[in-house]
Amino acid sequence: MARLLALLGSINIGGNRVKMVDLKAAFAEEGFKELVTVAASGNLILSDERDPVYIEKQLERVLADRFKFNSCVMVRTKEQVQTAVDDNPFHGTGPEHGSDKMVHSIFLSQQPDQARFDALLEEHSTKGSERLALGDRVLYLDYVHGVGVSDLSSKFLERRLGCKGTARNMNSLKNIISKMA
Structure with a gap:
């Protein structure tokens, strides 16, 4: 599986407070694998073979549904x-x-x-x-x-x-x- 970085915008700024352990747990419940958070600012490393645009939309949906705020998510490979x-x-x-x-x-x-x-x-x-x-x-x-x-x-x-x-x-x-x- 490809290692990807999901960059979550506006995490732990502007009132969008969430603990990384809670973020990681919510995404794991949605089926995302091998999750690693880096710092408390919305950096999530994961393994996935799905289309990056699909992953972005799924992560944005989880943030809206579970944490009640909208965030843009950008998914990139290590090379990118x-x-x-x-x-x-x-x-x-x-x-x-x-x-x-x-x-x-x-x-x-x-x-x-x-x-x-x-x-x-x-x-x-x-x-x-x-x-x-x-x-x-x-x-x-x-x-x-x-x-x-x-x-x-x-x-x-x-x-x-x-x-x-x-x-x-x-x-x-x-x-x-x-x-x-």
Whole structure:
């Protein structure tokens, strides 16, 4: 069976509180196998052969039914997660790269239209110091001075790009990848 990562958006923020042990138990009851949670922010490693889009919808349904909140879920393979780290142009060593805490890969529900991304870049060019780049169903973002002081909230990005997303910083992604081995 394939090892997959389910990235659950908005877990343990904004009032969507759930213990990882409860989350794991609920998904196990739904037939998901070999579940491992990583941190308390909605990272779930699982084994499954079904279509990732089907898995996303099933996990979203369980969150709504059992925990009474809506969340977007993105399912990716280990290789896709590794690519989201390796291809992030703001991650690496040297003065031109951001810190692993500030550099994020935002996993997107679909590939945004290039024109929408270009409009986002244009609109934001005079507003903040954050750096953005677009990958394959991933938005790369260096928050530079921190997420809390940025105008680039998840809701703002969703409206501008026309798709949902859930972000993880480089520290989290490296930890997740090590657990997926």
